[in-house]
Amino acid sequence: MEVTVTQENLSFALSNASRVASSKAGLPILSNILLRTDGSRLLVAATNLEVASSHKIGAKVIKPGSLTVPAKLLSDFLQNLPKGQITLTTNGAKLHIKADTSSSTINGVDDEEFPELPVIDDKKAVSYSIASDDFKQSVAQTVIAASSDSTRPILTGVYWHSFENNLYLAATDGYRLTERRIVDTASDVIAVIPTTTLQEVIRTLRDDTSEVEILFDETQVTFRLAEVEITSRLIDGNFPDYRQLIPATSDSSFTINRSELMRTIKIASLFARESGGGITLTLDTDAAKLTIHSIASEVGENSSEVNVTSTGVSASVSLNSRYLIDALNAVTSNEVNFGFSGKLAPCVLTEAVKDPVYKHIIMPLKS
Amino acid sequence: MSQSLWQSVLGEIEVSVSHATFMTWFKNTELLENTNDSVTIAVPNIFAQRQFEVKFNDQIKSILEKNGVTPSSINYIVKTNQKRQSTSRETTRSAPITSAADRLVAPIKTKVITNGLNPRYTFKNFIVGSSNDLAYSACQAVAKNPGSKYNPLFLYGGVGLGKTHLIQAVGNEITTRDPDTTVLYISSETFVNDFLESIRFKKKGFADKYRNVDVLIVDDMQFIAGKEKTQEEFFHTFNALHQTNKQIIISSDKPPRNIPTLTERLRSRFEWGMSIDIQMPDFETRCAILEAKAAASSAEIDRATVEYLANSIKTNIRELEGALNQLLAYSEMRGVPADIAMAEGLIGNVRRTRPQHLTSKQIIDRTAKHFQLTSAEICSAKRDKHIVTPRQIAMYLLRSELHLSFPKIAQELGRKDHTTAIHSVEKIEKAVKLDVLIREQVAELREKLYV
Numbered sequence: 071m072e073v074t075v076t077q078e079n080l081s082f083a084l085s086n087a088s089r090v091a092s093s094k095a096g097l098p099i100l101s102n103i104l105l106r107t108d109g110s111r112l113l114v115a116a117t118n119l120e121v122a123s124s125h126k127i128g129a130k131v132i133k134p135g136s137l138t139v140p141a142k143l144l145s146d147f148l149q150n151l152p153k154g155q156i157t158l159t160t161n162g163a164k165l166h167i168k169a170d171t172s173s174s175t176i177n178g179v180d181d182e183e184f185p186e187l188p189v190i191d192d193k194k195a196v197s198y199s200i201a202s203d204d205f206k207q208s209v210a211q212t213v214i215a216a217s218s219d220s221t222r223p224i225l226t227g228v229y230w231h232s233f234e235n236n237l238y239l240a241a242t243d244g245y246r247l248t249e250r251r252i253v254d255t256a257s258d259v260i261a262v263i264p265t266t267t268l269q270e271v272i273r274t275l276r277d278d279t280s281e282v283e284i285l286f287d288e289t290q291v292t293f294r295l296a297e298v299e300i301t302s303r304l305i306d307g308n309f310p311d312y313r314q315l316i317p318a319t320s321d322s323s324f325t326i327n328r329s330e331l332m333r334t335i336k337i338a339s340l341f342a343r344e345s346g347g348g349i350t351l352t353l354d355t356d357a358a359k360l361t362i363h364s365i366a367s368e369v370g371e372n373s374s375e376v377n378v379t380s381t382g383v384s385a386s387v388s389l390n391s392r393y394l395i396d397a398l399n400a401v402t403s404n405e406v407n408f409g410f411s412g413k414l415a416p417c418v419l420t421e422a423v424k425d426p427v428y429k430h431i432i433m434p435l436k437s
Numbered sequence: 438m439s440q441s442l443w444q445s446v447l448g449e450i451e452v453s454v455s456h457a458t459f460m461t462w463f464k465n466t467e468l469l470e471n472t473n474d475s476v477t478i479a480v481p482n483i484f485a486q487r488q489f490e491v492k493f494n495d496q497i498k499s500i501l502e503k504n505g506v507t508p509s510s511i512n513y514i515v516k517t518n519q520k521r522q523s524t525s526r527e528t529t530r531s532a533p534i535t536s537a538a539d540r541l542v543a544p545i546k547t548k549v550i551t552n553g554l555n556p557r558y559t560f561k562n563f564i565v566g567s568s569n570d571l572a573y574s575a576c577q578a579v580a581k582n583p584g585s586k587y588n589p590l591f592l593y594g595g596v597g598l599g600k601t602h603l604i605q606a607v608g609n610e611i612t613t614r615d616p617d618t619t620v621l622y623i624s625s626e627t628f629v630n631d632f633l634e635s636i637r638f639k640k641k642g643f644a645d646k647y648r649n650v651d652v653l654i655v656d657d658m659q660f661i662a663g664k665e666k667t668q669e670e671f672f673h674t675f676n677a678l679h680q681t682n683k684q685i686i687i688s689s690d691k692p693p694r695n696i697p698t699l700t701e702r703l704r705s706r707f708e709w710g711m712s713i714d715i716q717m718p719d720f721e722t723r724c725a726i727l728e729a730k731a732a733a734s735s736a737e738i739d740r741a742t743v744e745y746l747a748n749s750i751k752t753n754i755r756e757l758e759g760a761l762n763q764l765l766a767y768s769e770m771r772g773v774p775a776d777i778a779m780a781e782g783l784i785g786n787v788r789r790t791r792p793q794h795l796t797s798k799q800i801i802d803r804t805a806k807h808f809q810l811t812s813a814e815i816c817s818a819k820r821d822k823h824i825v826t827p828r829q830i831a832m833y834l835l836r837s838e839l840h841l842s843f844p845k846i847a848q849e850l851g852r853k854d855h856t857t858a859i860h861s862v863e864k865i866e867k868a869v870k871l872d873v874l875i876r877e878q879v880a881e882l883r884e885k886l887y888v
Contacts, residue, residue: 097461119461119484183458186487218641219649289515290483303482 071105071135071160073112075127077153077169083114083125084145086274086298091141092118099183103144105158105165106136106181112158115187116141121267121302122187123274139165139178147174188301190292195285196257198237202275202295205282208239208250209268211400211428216265217243224307227262230286231309240312241265246393247312247416247431248400261286262309267302274298316431317416320409322353322382324360325422328406332398334374338364339391341372348435349394351410352386353378364391387413388435394419397430410434443468443478446500453496462488469514476501476508479516489513552612553622554654558605564729566722569599572713576603580610583618583652583684587711589675592688594715595884597755600688603715604654607686611652621647622654625661632667648677651684658689658707663698672703679706692877714873716880718754723747726754727761736765742780749780752887795886797835797849804831807882816851830879832858833865838886 084103092100097119104115110131115124137160147167148156157168165176200208209228217225229240237255241248271293275282283294293300338349342364349364360378365371387410397419398406405422416433420426443466451459462485470477478497480486489497490513498511560580565573572594578586590607592600608620628647635643647653653674661668678685689696692714693707718726724747731738738761746764750757763783768775798812805812808827815828828850835846836858843862844855852858868875 096457098457117484119482122484185484186491188483188487217645219645220642221646221649289486301483303484 071107071137071158072131072133073107074130074132074155074157075112077148077151077156079127080112080114080156081145081148081151082276083127083298084141084148087114087116087123087125088141088145089273090118090121090123090270091116097185099138099179100185101141102138102179102184103141104136104138104181104184107131107134117185117187119185120264121270121300123270123298123300124187125299126297133159135160136181137163137165137178138181138184139176144176147176188290190285190287190290190301192285195287195292196259197283197285198253198255200253200282200284202279202282204252206272206275207402208252209272211250211430212239212241212248213265213268214241214396214400215243215246215248215430216241219243223305224262224309227264227305228268229309229312230259230261230263232257232259233313240309242310242312245390245433246397247315249312249316249429249431251427259286261291262305262307263291264302264305267291267300271295271300274300315416316429317409317411317418319411320382320418321411322355322380322385323407323409324353324378324380325405325407326360326376326378328398328401328404330376331406331408332395334362334376335391335394335398337374338362338372339395340364341366341369342391344368346435347390347392348388349391350386350388351408353380353384355380355382355384382409385410385412387417389417389432390435393432397432400430401428439468439471442471442501442504442506445504446497449500450493450496462493467516469516471506471508474509475512476506476510477512477514480513481516483515486513486515552608552620553627554605554608554612554620556609558602559609560606562729562733563599563602563606564718564722564726566718566725568716568718568722569603572603572715575711575713576607577610579684579686580607580614583611584682588679588682589685589687589707589710591693591707591710591712592686592715593690593692593712595690595717595752595880597753598715598717599754600715601656604656604686604688608652608654611684618651619649620652620654621650622656624656625658628655628671629661629664629667632670636666644674644677647674650678652686653678653683654686656688658687659691659696661699662696665700668700668703672700672706675703675706685710695877714876714880716876717752717883720747723751723754723757726757730758730761731765734762734765736768736775738765738775742775742777745777745780752883795838797839797841800834800838800886801831801849803885804834804882807878807885816849818851826875829861829865830875830882832861833869833879834882834886836862838883 087103091103100118102116104113106113106115107129108126110129111126112129112131113124113126115122117123151169151172154170159166159168160178163178163180165178167174167176212228216228220226225241225243227241231238231240232255235254235256237252237259239250239252271282275295279295285292285294289304291302291304335349339347342349344366345364349362352361352363354361358378358380359375360380361373361375363371363373401419401421403421403423407420407422408417410417413434414436416431419430419432421428447463447466450463465481466485467479468476469479478489480489494511498508501508501511560573560577563573572592575587575590579590592603594600605622608622611618612620631643631646634640661671675685687707692712693699693704696704724743727738727743727746731743742764746757746760750760760783764775764780767779767783773779801815802812804827805815808823810824810827814824815831817824832846832850835841835849836843841849843858846858846862847853847855850858865875865879869879870876
């Protein structure tokens with residue numbers, strides 16, 4: 071193999087692929103990166119048998135061929151090279167890298183042992199094109215609620231599904247739940263995508279990529295971002311029927327400026343560390359006031375009052391302030407709406423608009 | 438039929454590829470269908486599917502042909518454990534879960550498979566004797582009412598006395614009584630490793646794993662000593678569980694106050710519930726253990742041999758079982774029933790690992806050293822309290838370990854009157870049963886003598 075590529079392209083591809091390459095899997099070759107010529111391009115790929123990341127970068131191919139080399143070493147090496155042209159040549163299982171001023175040789179392994187990369191059948195798959203800003207936002211808004219408890223794998227992913235002609239994303243860890251509506255859809259999709267895969271896609275997504283193409287089949291999902299393709303397995307199992315848990319109406323609700331609420335809750339959370347982040351919101355609908363109270367027996371206590379637009383009955387509820395801060399960070403609008411029904415029913419935070427696309431549900435603390 | 442066919446394919450492939458390759462790709466595969474012209478093989482994921490299609494297809498095909506199966510095509514499908522759910526909108530569950538729990542989704546109770554318990558350890562096959570009956574009853578009480586009776590339950594005792602057996606029996610009993618209870622059995626080393634990993638790789642889920650259980654059983658707690666950050670984490674885990682009335686069971690080779698570098702707040706918490714020691718088993722218990730073990734492996738062994746074994750190995754049940762297993766294996770191999778002569782020949786090997794001859798001088802010296810006295814002081818005529826008790830313990834040990842006569846004991850310690858020795862031995866015998874402090878010291882000394 072003999073190819074010439076630019077440092078920028080190769081370095082970008084390597085830094086993404088090397089994140090996927092795993093060092094602790096049973097198969098040693100999985101910590102390597104595959105370099106293979108593909109027409110007039112160079113394929114850079116890695117996999118950990120959960121997710122595979124492959125990049126095709128423009129190259130001047132002088133002699134086709136392929137080789138695998140240790141991912142971390144190659145990636146670190148490339149990162150520190152100056153910008154400009156790089157020539158890669160193979161000699162047996164050795165990779166020679168020649169840059170402007172330096173040249174080096176890395177011992178590789180024949181690509182025969184490298185796992186075949188899964189391919190998705192475009193014809194059979196259900197596909198979507200989503201604007202990358204929309205995709206980024208939707209994923210970021212939902213993954214925060216995904217669980218990290220490996221004893222329930224199904225909750226460690228984000229649930230992509232079609233419902234009443236819309237594509238929805240949902241995630242929950244049992245204490246909170248997020249739901250985001252993305253696009254209209256005519257086809258049926260049901261898939262639970264691992265959180266790690268989604269985070270990988272977000273990290274790989276460059277600012278200049280305008281659209282993300284997503285293809286689903288029964289067992290796998292592929293994300294196409296310009297020259298990058300990320301394929302992942304789906305999580306097996308049935309996602310809980312969460313929709314019945316979202317309260318349709320709330321007994322009490324208020325609307326407030328998001329940053330004002332955030333500021334007040336951050337203050338209250340300072341006094342809530344001892345009680346596991348618990349703060350109490352008390353809504354007085356007659357005076358249109360919200361009181362946020364937190365107490366730490368050893369440190370002191372805090373109580374703040376803000377004016378709100380409120381409806382329903384006066385009531386109070388205790389919540390984990392960390393969850394509330396996460397939720398407020400995820401919402402994008404200036405005004406937010408918060409609804410709750412007594413001390414035990416789930417609370418709903420949404421953007422203060424008609425028919426909001428994003429819902430964030432938090433379970434109250436028992437107190 | 439198809440299963441044995443696939444077995445033979447796997448067997449042949451296993452020898453032709455590396456172990457890592459085999460484990461990565463061929464684990465969890467199976468032959469689903471074998472009709473005349475096509476074979477369907479289930480693989481665990483999409484990566485394996487592709488790998489089989491491209492890399493292993495030819496090899497599998499040729500092995501199948503060798504076994505007389507000549508399919509025109511081999512299909513590889515990804516086998517999912519569950520049927521994928523349908524898009525149906527009807528809500529099957531009628532009762533709303535919202536009001537019932539403070540969690541959005543009721544946690545699925547993880548099944549026995551992941552709880553780390555060995556089903557072999559049960560209360561039924563635990564031999565109870567005077568040395569461990571208190572511990573046994575406490576464990577049974579906990580198994581009946583986890584979280585409410587003795588919490589935490591702290592068991593301590595020397596190596597091979599049955600701590601692990603007892604605490605695992607509690608876990609097994611609880612899961613049989615109520616399969617929905619989540620029991621987690623771990624060694625303290627696992628806890629330390631998980632904790633380190635969670636820090637190093639910024640992994641989440643550590644707290645979830647340990648704080649969402651109903652019963653937490655930690656074996657060999659002493660290894661947490663000196664690891665301050667881990668102790669702090671365990672302290673928080675402990676509090677979280679204890680506050681919600683979850684049962685905690687801990688075993689260690691020393692009582693909490695004797696574990697060096699255990700932080701004060703953990704120590705006080707460990708002593709909070711019930712801490713019980715397991716003593717070395719007495720002669721009768723040892724005999725009972727041997728007989729039960731022999732019966733379990735359906736071998737017959739005569740009373741004299743049992744007594745000989747029980748007499749030869751006193752301090753460690755694991756060694757006792759080892760000797761028995763050795764004896765049984767030997768008798769099976771030779772085809773003759775086990776007898777004393779055979780046992781004598783074999784036990785020789787076991788016993789050599791311990792000092793063969795314990796002398797009275799060694800006992801006196803070690804006892805003196807243990808109490809930071811000199812042998813001369815112990816043997817002197819002084820009657821200070823801090824010398825008298827050690828002296829009495831030395832006499833007790835001379836009697837119990839060497840079976841010396843009372844006049845001889847008195848003589849060894851420079852006493853004239855053998856009634857002094859009788860009195861001392863009786864006094865310590867009683868104290869061992871009543872006084873924890875004396876019991877621990879005697880146990881510790883015995884350990885030292887036989888090291």
